[in-house]
Amino acid sequence: MRGGTEIGRRVPDCDGPTGCITCADEATPMEVLKVDAARGLALCADADGRRRTVETALVEPVAGGERLLVHAGTAIARAGVGA
């Protein structure tokens, strides 16, 4: 859904350089900007600087500057280089 999937647009418009965050079986590396440990959430940014709130329960504890692999709004792994 990167690039924005406005309704009815062609599929290629929904295709970003690293694949789709949520609409299929892909995951995207994001960098942690700010952690809300009490709520199990973190503000993260992808390689293009787009920000999203991410659920971090599966990879806690996380710290600012760490890279996470994010799928459907949830971090499913820590992302090594090139993940």
Add this chain to the structure above:
Amino acid sequence: MRFVDEFRDPALGKVLAGEILGAVDPDRHHKLMEVCGGHTHSIYRYGIDDLLPDNVELVHGPGCPVCVIPLGRVDDGIAIARREEVIFTCFGDMMRVPGSERSLLEAKAAGADVRMVYSPLDALRLAKANPDRQVVFFAIGFETTAPSTALTIMRAKAEGIANFSCLCNHVTIVPPLRALLDSPDLRLDGFIGPGHVATVVGARPFEFIPADHGRPVVISGFEPLDVLQSVLMVLRQLREGRCEVENQYTRVVPYDGNRRALEVMSQVFELRPHFEWRGLGFISQSALRLADAYADFDAERRYEVPGMSVADPKACQCGEVLKGVIKPWECKVFGTACTPEHPIGTCMVSPEGACAAYYNYGRFAREKAVA
């Protein structure tokens, strides 16, 4: 782009292509299945199949979560979405998947309140913001996505958000692979394993493929060099007479997966006795539903749904494409009656569906070659 360019380096790609040429047995035809739609997408997007020798054939597997949803489940979703009190939420691709009469997008055009979300958490936020409405999330996906839904449902229960529920269509990867391996009409020599599913379940669940079926598996990343290296690793196993599960995607995939993700899944979900897959039919214990402890959040228990099994349109050959029996361009309606703008079958909807991926990236080169 930082961390990505290294895995798209054309010079290294050529080196890997050369190594593949050296590793392949020239007297054999090798048919390898990439299980995951993400790999299918990468293969067409980067032209990876053009770098492979003629006797190495990549076959697309059933790992596109949108593509495997049968018509009947879309109809169930639309039946709920048409209710006055409901805000129906789903991922963008799911909106365009045809049901037996219409898609969710067409239901929206006809007045249903259907909204696209990026995550189940977004759907939960919508429920909090609209306490006088019922928010239903149409959950799809393999084990990659299921933990996200599980966490959201746990959060809804913990916060007492009663106007949120989930129509669960989560599926599991191993049963369809078993079904494919048991299928007599498909001969495969090895597998490129799904990297992001394996991030959650680990590499261990794929051990049955070498153990029971004598086929090598390499769990793979999604960048072009990842896929090329994984092809090389499978071919080397075949050449050396080895047969095991190898992990190319070690920078992300732990061999035993993400234990916490597996725990939240087992807490929130239970296996369905059977579930219908597009193209593969009913497969035992291949999908998830909400466990009794979370019954209050189960849209199937909250609402009446048709629950019908609906046959695919006769012209559509998604089933054969999903099983890897035919290539996308061999389908009778590919690129003519069935296009990304007007999909007949699910494989043409998601960018990770084999037909859409081929339509968007592969057909021009092929048309040029044929001309």
